Amino acid sequence: MAKIVHSLVEFFSTVGLPTVLIFVAVLLLSLWMLSSKNPRVNWPPGPVCFPVVGCLPQMMISGRRRQPTDLLPWYDTYGDIIHVKFGEQHAILLGTHELIQEAFVKNAATVSDRPTWIYFIRQIVGKDGAGVIFKSGHEWKELRRFTLSSLRDLGLGRKSLQERIQDEARYLVQNIEDENGKAFSPRDRVGKAVSNIIATIVFGVRHDYNDTPELLPVLEQALRAGEGIELFTNLARFLMPMKKIMALVDRLYSLIRQEVDRHRQSFDPTDIRDFIDLFIKVTQEEQDPEIYAEWNVFRIIVDLYLAGTDTTANTLRWSLIHMVNQLDVQKRVQQEIDQVIGQGRVAKMEDKAEMPFTEATILEVLRISPVVPLGVPHATSETINLDGYTIPKGTMILGDLYRVLHDKNNFEDPYKFKPERWLDDNSKVIKSDKLIPFSIGPRACLGKGLAEMELFIFLTTMLQNFTFKVPEGEKPPDGVEGFNASTFTPYDYNVCAVRR
Numbered sequence: 485m486a487k488i489v490h491s492l493v494e495f496f497s498t499v500g501l502p503t504v505l506i507f508v509a510v511l512l513l514s515l516w517m518l519s520s521k522n523p524r525v526n527w528p529p530g531p532v533c534f535p536v537v538g539c540l541p542q543m544m545i546s547g548r549r550r551q552p553t554d555l556l557p558w559y560d561t562y563g564d565i566i567h568v569k570f571g572e573q574h575a576i577l578l579g580t581h582e583l584i585q586e587a588f589v590k591n592a593a594t595v596s597d598r599p600t601w602i603y604f605i606r607q608i609v610g611k612d613g614a615g616v617i618f619k620s621g622h623e624w625k626e627l628r629r630f631t632l633s634s635l636r637d638l639g640l641g642r643k644s645l646q647e648r649i650q651d652e653a654r655y656l657v658q659n660i661e662d663e664n665g666k667a668f669s670p671r672d673r674v675g676k677a678v679s680n681i682i683a684t685i686v687f688g689v690r691h692d693y694n695d696t697p698e699l700l701p702v703l704e705q706a707l708r709a710g711e712g713i714e715l716f717t718n719l720a721r722f723l724m725p726m727k728k729i730m731a732l733v734d735r736l737y738s739l740i741r742q743e744v745d746r747h748r749q750s751f752d753p754t755d756i757r758d759f760i761d762l763f764i765k766v767t768q769e770e771q772d773p774e775i776y777a778e779w780n781v782f783r784i785i786v787d788l789y790l791a792g793t794d795t796t797a798n799t800l801r802w803s804l805i806h807m808v809n810q811l812d813v814q815k816r817v818q819q820e821i822d823q824v825i826g827q828g829r830v831a832k833m834e835d836k837a838e839m840p841f842t843e844a845t846i847l848e849v850l851r852i853s854p855v856v857p858l859g860v861p862h863a864t865s866e867t868i869n870l871d872g873y874t875i876p877k878g879t880m881i882l883g884d885l886y887r888v889l890h891d892k893n894n895f896e897d898p899y900k901f902k903p904e905r906w907l908d909d910n911s912k913v914i915k916s917d918k919l920i921p922f923s924i925g926p927r928a929c930l931g932k933g934l935a936e937m938e939l940f941i942f943l944t945t946m947l948q949n950f951t952f953k954v955p956e957g958e959k960p961p962d963g964v965e966g967f968n969a970s971t972f973t974p975y976d977y978n979v980c981a982v983r984r
């Protein structure tokens with residue numbers, strides 16, 4: 485062997501660098517052609533994929549700004565179902581509601597895994613996945629069932645949770661009031677209000693807005709550290725600041741472990757206060773130790789905090805943008821608030837049925853500004869047939885929720901903010917199966933009910949108390965483009981909140 489290596493080194497040193505580069509290129513091209521010539525695989529059309537990097541070069545050129553709109557021209561060229569390669573990873577983009585339905589609902593038994601082998605996910609949760617977001621198979625099903633029933637036990641869908649959101653909405657209003665109508669960025673206080681809700685469920689505490697625990701900024705920095713599609717490639721180790729991301733993730737884990745230790749000191753199995761108490765209980769009971777392993781249940785704590793904070797907070801941040809950019813819409817919502825709720829009390833979920841325009845406004849925000857534009861990646865657990873194409877086991881499947889929500893075949897003038905599209909001639913709210921910001925099928929968002937309650941109560945309470953405006957002399961905030969990392973965040977902006 486050493487002799488062969490020695491001869492090769494000698495050979496290459498005599499032929500020069502250009503020949504070596506051509507030799508390597510031909511070798512890689514042949515390997516790639518051999519690997520892609522699998523007669524049983526019949527990929528959908530898609531852009532040319534290069535060895536090693538796949539179609540990342542085209543994505544990086546067309547998607548320099550990394551907006552969810554960057555991928556849209558591909559559907560015009562290749563059709564509604566597209567094959568791409570993120571580095572060496574095959575992936576399928578589904579661009580219509582029908583295709584997402586076929587994959588995530590009809591083929592749910594084989595398209596509900598997560599691609600835990602991808603570098604970034606593997607680094608964070610390990611190659612077998614963990615928790616609820618990044619687990620596959622029957623363990624995921626059981627952990628998802630456990631998470632949903634725990635959330636119910638801890639108040640989701642009950643009055644107590646609604647009261648907590650109402651209280652938090654009052655704190656938010658007080659905090660905005662302190663600005664005295666001057667220009668301010670709503671970004672952090674909206675984040676703190678939403679984070680306090682999930683924090684009371686998971687950790688049993690809320691924090692004053694002036695006393696932010698380290699957990700929230702660490703989570704936000706971790707979520708924004710990696711950008712767009714590169715998260716999904718095995719080349720992430722070269723393209724993303726993985727050292728920084730892993731340091732933030734480690735810090736996040738250690739802060740949550742400190743919370744667990746704090747809970748252990750006062751733990752009482754007959755008085756379960758929050759999700760961390762449940763964690764201590766189930767991991768002590770030793771039932772089904774493989775599923776309820778400490779790492780799995782610990783990761784559910786992280787998952788709930790991670791999935792439940794930035795998503796809802798960003799939807800509220802987008803909502804305020806649409807309100808200051810469409811003052812007529814804001815005014816109509818306020819008129820409805822005045823008629824149904826008045827000024828004497830905080831909104832409750834029962835009010836929603838009598839406030840169709842407000843409901844339509846929230847639906848329109850969820851449509852036009854979906855905060856998880858490509859959903860969370862799914863993966864095939866078996867070879868499947870999708871729309872006449874054979875998709876092998878181990879392929880990443882992405883439902884392009886953004887495209888469905890901005891397809892003019894589904895929504896006329898898709899880039900216009902028009903709550904009226906959700907109302908029929910009798911001002912009743914129209915339901916549409918094309919409105920899928922929470923995705924569909926058994927993997928769909930498990931926090932949808934909580935998110936809807938927060939969006940309704942926080943938004944109505946803010947508009948009940950203030951009229952939001954663009955500060956004089958400032959440009960209106962961008963309602964289409966934003967920062968697209970793990971979630972789609974608007975660029976920072978200022979508003980003035982004028983007391984009503």
Ligand code: HEM
Pocket residue numbers: 588616617618628787788791792793795796799854855856859860861862921922923924926927928929930931932934935
């Ligand atoms: C406006 C707010 C929200 C939006 C738009 C949203 C959207 C989504 C989407 C698109 C997915 C991926 C579904 C799929 O894989 O097909 C998801 C998953 C998930 N969401 Fe949400 N979400 C929101 C709020 C929340 C909240 C408040 C929670 C906290 C309880 C939460 C918890 C989760 C969890 C745990 C998953 C993973 C489910 C699984 O893998 O089985 N989400 N969400």
